[in-house]
Amino acid sequence: MxxxxxxxxxxxxxxxxxxxxxxxxxxxxxxxxxxxxxxxxxxxxxxxxxxxxxxxxxxxxxxxxxxxxxxxxxxxxxxxxxxxxxxxxxxxxxxxxxxxxxxxxxxxxxxxxxxxxxxxxxxxxxxxxxxxxxxxxxxxxxxxxxxxxxxxxxxxxxxxxxxxxxxxxxxxxxxxxxxxxxxxxxxxxxxxxxxRGLAYLEVRVRTASGDLHSGAYGGAVANPAAALSRMIATLHDDHGRIAIPGFYDAVKEWDSATRDAIRALPFDEDRFRSGVGATDLPGEAGYSTLERLWIRPTCEVNGLLSGYTGQGAKTVLPAEAMAKISFRLVPDQDPARVGRLLEEHLRRVTPAGVTLDITELHGGHxxxxxxxxxxxxxxxxxxxxxxxxxxxxxxxxxxxxxxxxxxxxxxxxxxxxxxxxxxxxxxxxxxxxxxxxxxxxxxxxxxxxxxxxxxxxx
Amino acid sequence: MxxxxxxxxxxxxxxxxxxxxxxxxxxxxxxxxxxxxxxxxxxxxxxxxxxxxxxxxxxxxxxxxxxxxxxxxxxxxxxxxxxxxxxxxxxxxxxxxxxxxxxxxxxxxxxxxxxxxxxxxxxxxxxxxxxxxxxxxxxxxxxxxxxxxxxxxxxxxxxxxxxxxxxxxxxxxxxxxxxxxxxxxxxxxxxxxxxRGLAYLEVRVRTASGDLHSGAYGGAVANPAAALSRMIATLHDDHGRIAIPGFYDAVKEWDSATRDAIRALPFDEDRFRSGVGATDLPGEAGYSTLERLWIRPTCEVNGLLSGYTGQGAKTVLPAEAMAKISFRLVPDQDPARVGRLLEEHLRRVTPAGVTLDITELHGGHxxxxxxxxxxxxxxxxxxxxxxxxxxxxxxxxxxxxxxxxxxxxxxxxxxxxxxxxxxxxxxxxxxxxxxxxxxxxxxxxxxxxxxxxxxxxx
CATH class of the missing domain: 3.40.630.10 (Zn peptidases)
Known part of the structure; x- marks a missing residue:
């Protein structure tokens, strides 16, 4: 050597x-x-x-x-x-x-x-x-x-x-x-x-066959961006936990040795926070920042798009709204099963007048x-x-x-x-x-x- | 003549x-x-x-x-x-x-x-x-x-x-x-x-100084798209009414003659519905479609943008999310006052770790x-x-x-x-x-x- x-x-x-x-x-x-x-x-x-x-x-x-x-x-x-x-x-x-x-x-x-x-x-x-x-x-x-x-x-x-x-x-x-x-x-x-593993899906909701004028149709035809927002709001509870039924079923608790080892690391939370330019680090209640990052699953909105997004005001009632939603998974969660749970949950909370379409984009254990x-x-x-x-x-x-x-x-x-x-x-x-x-x-x-x-x- | x-x-x-x-x-x-x-x-x-x-x-x-x-x-x-x-x-x-x-x-x-x-x-x-x-x-x-x-x-x-x-x-x-x-x-x-009148605002929420990797930071840093969705979800109650405190204070009830005249119009709701390609016409409970269109105020999301919106999967934790939100107003609502009510409401429901910025874009009585x-x-x-x-x-x-x-x-x-x-x-x-x-x-x-x-x- x-x-x-x-x-x-x-x-x-x-x-x-x-x-x-x-x-x-x-x-x-x-x-x-x-x-x-x-x-x-x-x-x-x-x-x-x-x-x-x-x-x-x-x-x-x-x-x-x-x-x-x-x-x-x-x-x-x-x-x-x-x-x-x-x-x-x-x-x-x-x-x-x-x-x-x-x-x-x-x-x-x-x-x-x-x-x-x-x-x-x-x-x-x-x-x-x-x-x-x-x-x-x-x-x-x-x-x-x-x-x-x-x-x-x-x-x-x-x-x-x-x-x-x-x-x-x-x-x-x-x-x-x-x-x-x-x-x-x-x-x-x-x-x-x-x-962590990954389950990445694209969610589309539709309320009309084409964009409409928000004055001429607003109030009578459902708003897909508002509907999608309401659906996304159901994905977490008020404590930062994911509120999709069955989501945590396969999550194994980590041994205390690992959690002790994580706690012993020289982690400066304040430096981490200011490093990313955040005012606060909310997250799942009951877990430290490193635990939230490493050993707990997440549900993230990676992208949102609906209607008019350019400069100024356009009075459009969009026909469609899209969200990219991904999960980071921990042992023994399965990406395909998590995708199915999301779909079942979103179908349950889809409001009247709204058509839902979900596509699986990417997964990893x-x-x-x-x-x-x-x-x-x-x-x-x-x-x-x-x-x-x-x-x-x-x-x-x-x-x-x-x-x-x-x-x-x-x-x-x-x-x-x-x-x-x-x-x-x-x-x-x-x-x-x-x-x-x-x-x-x-x-x-x-x-x-x-x-x-x-x-x-x- | x-x-x-x-x-x-x-x-x-x-x-x-x-x-x-x-x-x-x-x-x-x-x-x-x-x-x-x-x-x-x-x-x-x-x-x-x-x-x-x-x-x-x-x-x-x-x-x-x-x-x-x-x-x-x-x-x-x-x-x-x-x-x-x-x-x-x-x-x-x-x-x-x-x-x-x-x-x-x-x-x-x-x-x-x-x-x-x-x-x-x-x-x-x-x-x-x-x-x-x-x-x-x-x-x-x-x-x-x-x-x-x-x-x-x-x-x-x-x-x-x-x-x-x-x-x-x-x-x-x-x-x-x-x-x-x-x-x-x-x-x-x-x-x-x-x-109807109009109050049109742009809402921006920010959680970090720049986009982050959703794996490396997800769970620890707040997600602005999810936060904005939760905030938007508070704008309506479950009956399609606008849930911003004070929003209806200035709304005058319409005389029954006007409501009778609206009811008497030859309006084919089913044709209207299929004409816009909607599966259902939800809206504010207690009002007909024409009333929802003409004599009731609305709150619409005209645009949503955050993170990655192109094809496929990008595992980004966005730093910012934007919504264009507009209201159609009825007598005697005032666009400037409605804008202030929205801002006060959104500040109340802004989650920890999220910075809110609101711009008035357009208004009309x-x-x-x-x-x-x-x-x-x-x-x-x-x-x-x-x-x-x-x-x-x-x-x-x-x-x-x-x-x-x-x-x-x-x-x-x-x-x-x-x-x-x-x-x-x-x-x-x-x-x-x-x-x-x-x-x-x-x-x-x-x-x-x-x-x-x-x-x-x-």
Whole structure:
């Protein structure tokens, strides 16, 4: 391992230069005008994997390709790690809010500013460099490795699960390692113990065949925007609890150890509040802010649209109103069942004269790790050695549906170890990643492979 | 009068040709690219007034001009009528929904299809032709007349009230006659006894300084779209009544004669319902559909906007939500007071963590006529003679704020006598006006001037 660590330190300037090369490719998966760039990013990545000593190949999918990189030289006794990441990025708009152009990486005050620096090109690149450090520095890896890098994470990974299912034998592994998240705070490495699931639906109500004049028809024809508002108002009670019958039936209570661990975290609620520009942090009664974020389900209105929304006054009685409504789910809630509960509830509260139409848009299961086994212990040792602090256990309010899919299809536990920092503007202008976490993270990953090689040896 | 009627019949083909000329000018007041056309329509109209025998002049305003036409030859004993109309039209978009182009008038099945045929160029032109029929056919008018034609009615008449106030002496009159509305049904002439007022506000709620990720922040930071929905849900009770404290305080009960007259109208509720494509007609309990439209106030949501409203799923926790909320008012409600009541109410129900901002956009007072005096009697005789049916009294759910302004500034009652028909697509594609109502309407106006000349003689 010393040889690998020493290689990574020696070659650090080249690693940084290479990362900037990667970040310069505008691999925006959501924009078809960037399809060529997205493919270029896949080819570039495959080339770096090959140079690192992996067998790499670009696999076609109906969408953007998947890049595979493999090294199977650790022997049949050694465990196999699947390392997952994504080489696509979010759109960079609004461009005018970037201090430096999103695809021209710039280092300022120890931070690399560029779209994808944190999410997820930077973190994916760290794995490739950690693998290279072992293979070029020590001539081998302490584990067998298969890297799966997709180009559609930012558009919902439509082709990844079919790929994983089809390639399940080749992707067989003892653990799945993912670096696509953040540390709890600077200098405090973190391991994720949970992800929330997601059920995302679109609700449309209609009261007439077309928009009407609010003077000529108002009072006689139902107002869809008012009706939809009344329906949405029934989704929560006065204590911030979700009031859809049956919604909490599948929610498992969390163990007191986890809740104690959450309470012990150095969380500054006031800084959090002022950081988002909120005057108050209401929410479900009886739970702390971090509990509301990590271990409690939510019901959010993500979008509302009806009638006239431009400048000034237009006296329209709209014919239709639309809401995007999503739920973050916790174990053992099922997205399809939650969607059905919402539909049943909304049908019950739909007023006279209003037609309801519901479409399921997106779903993903919640995920929860067992933080007591050898996987977390091994990762804890690697992170502590690299960062000088024992990692904390943290939840994550967001959803990464593929984590549960990997576990289910490959029958292997997932380890989520991320190196971004809170406030790093993932999905926003001025995304950044620190130079220090890039370097320390590579060291942590070099150590992680060794620790997992020992811990998971058959 | 016979000479005037005979002139109007003889010259009917020329009147139609002239109307088409008027309708060909795309005087869309809302679109600055049509400013030249709007001015051209004013000049054209002034020219026709002069040709009809009026003294006409185009007056500049800070916006589109006002066209004045005067004839003061009836003597000091004779009453003076102010005839108000507007020569501007609504935008014609969406153009693809027009059967024939909006500014190329086409007669099909007895209907003149063109933007402005009903609202209001066609009806304004009828007045000019009725005046011409008197002046050219009989050499005089039975009343003194001042015509006020504005070019900004479709953009809220921002410069009309100042014009009327400044010119109040010159516009002094015994009655204001306006033809900018519809008959209750074909063959059934109507006189309006009421207009609803309007209070139009924009409500914005904010919960954070910028949009957030609904996974990373959902549950901890308030959702503005859900909060706004809950606030809107408090605006009505379960019986369709407005639940803002004090809202009904100024509402006067209507006399039973008016309610009886409304009940006696040949109104087919089922046809109305299916005509707008509604499955049901809920509304304020205890009132009929026509009462809900004419003599009861409303609270409508005219627009809703928050978060992501495009295709598919975006997991955003919006920072802001907006609603356009308007009230139709009945005597003696005051728009400014209703706006204040809304604001007070919404501040009371604003949840924790939510910042509220309200802007008043537009207001207008309700109007109610006394249908028992000589004005309505005279108009009734003229309409019955022209259409062969006694006119009915009808309310109007919409608002024409200038009506109340005219009455207040000029201290003269208004008479609203319109000749469009229900379903004539005012403000919509394929606007139409019937050839028959154009011809009969001119006859009715010729008679109306004479009847009013007698009835209002000092």
């Amino acid at each position: 010393d040889a690998a660590l020493s290689f990574s330190r020696q070659h650090s300037p080249r690693f940084h230069a290479e990362l900037e090369e990667f970040l310069r490719i505008p691999s925006v998966s959501a924009r078809s005008e960037h399809d060529g760039d997205t493919r270029a990013a896949a080819e570039w990545l495959s080339g770096r994997m090959t140079a690192a000593g992996l067998d790499s190949r670009v696999f076609e999918t109906p969408g953007h390709p998947v890049v595979l990189g493999e090294w199977r030289g650790a022997g049949a006794d050694a465990p196999t790690l699947l390392i997952y990441g994504h080489y696509d990025v979010q759109p960079a708009e609004p461009l005018e809010l970037w201090t430096s152009p999103p695809f021209e990486p710039e280092v300022r005050d120890g931070r690399i500013y560029a779209r994808g620096s944190a999410d997820d090109k930077g973190q994916l690149h760290m794995h490739v460099k950690a693998l290279e450090s072992w293979l070029a520095g020590a001539g081998r890896l302490p584990v067998n490795v298969v890297v799966v890098a997709e180009g559609e994470e930012e558009v919902g990974s439509p082709n990844l699960l079919p790929f994983v299912e089809e390639m399940a034998d080749r992707l067989a592994c003892d653990a799945v390692v993912i670096s696509d998240s953040a540390m709890f705070e600077e200098g405090l490495p973190s391991l994720l113990f949970s992800l 919640p995920w929860r790790a067992d933080p007591t086994g050898p996987l977390f212990e091994a990762a804890g040792r690697a992170l502590e050695a690299a960062f000088g602090a024992r990692p904390v256990l943290a939840g994550e309010g967001g959803s990464i549906p593929i984590v549960g899919d990997f576990e289910r299809v490959l029958d292997a536990p997932a380890l989520l170890v991320g190196f971004a920092l809170p406030g790093c503007n993932m999905h926003a202008p001025d995304e950044w990643f620190t130079v220090e976490n890039y370097d320390r993270g590579i060291e942590a990953l070099v150590r992680l492979y060794a620790e997992l090689g020992d811990a998971l040896r058959g | 016979d000479a005037a009627l005979s002139f109007s019949r003889q010259h009917s083909p020329r009147f139609h040709a002239e109307l088409e000329e008027f309708l060909r000018i795309p005087s869309v007041s809302a679109r600055s690219e049509h400013d030249g056309d709007t001015r051209a329509a004013a000049e054209w109209l002034s020219g026709r007034m002069t040709a009809a025998g009026l003294d006409s002049r185009v007056f500049e305003t800070p916006g589109h001009p006002v066209v004045l036409g005067e004839w003061r030859g009836a003597g000091a004993d004779a009453p003076t009528l102010l005839i108000y109309g507007h020569y501007d039209v609504q935008p014609a978009e969406p153009l693809e929904l027009w059967t024939s182009p909006p500014f190329e008038p086409e007669v099909r099945d007895g209907r003149i299809y063109a933007r402005g045929s009903a609202d209001d160029k066609g009806q304004l032109h009828m007045h000019v032709k009725a005046l011409e029929s008197w002046l050219a056919g009989a050499g005089r008018l039975p009343v003194n007349v001042v015509v006020v034609a504005e070019g900004e009615e479709e953009v809220g008449s921002p410069n009309l009230l100042p014009f009327v106030e400044e010119m109040a002496d010159r516009l002094a009159c015994d009655a204001v006659v306006i033809s900018d509305s519809a008959m209750f049904e074909e063959g059934l002439p109507s006189l309006l006894f009421s207009l 309700p109007w109610r006529a006394d249908p028992t005096g000589p004005l309505f009697e005279a108009a009734g005789r003229a309409l019955e003679a022209a259409f062969g049916a006694r006119p009915v009294l009808a309310g109007e759910g919409g608002s024409i704020p200038i009506v109340g302004d005219f009455e207040r500034v000029l201290d003269a009652p208004a008479l609203l006598v319109g000749f469009a028909l229900p379903g004539c697509n005012m403000h919509a594609p394929d606007e139409w006006f019937t050839v028959e109502n154009y011809d009969r309407g001119i006859e009715a106006l010729v008679r109306l001037y004479a009847e009013l000349g007698d009835a209002l003689r000092g």
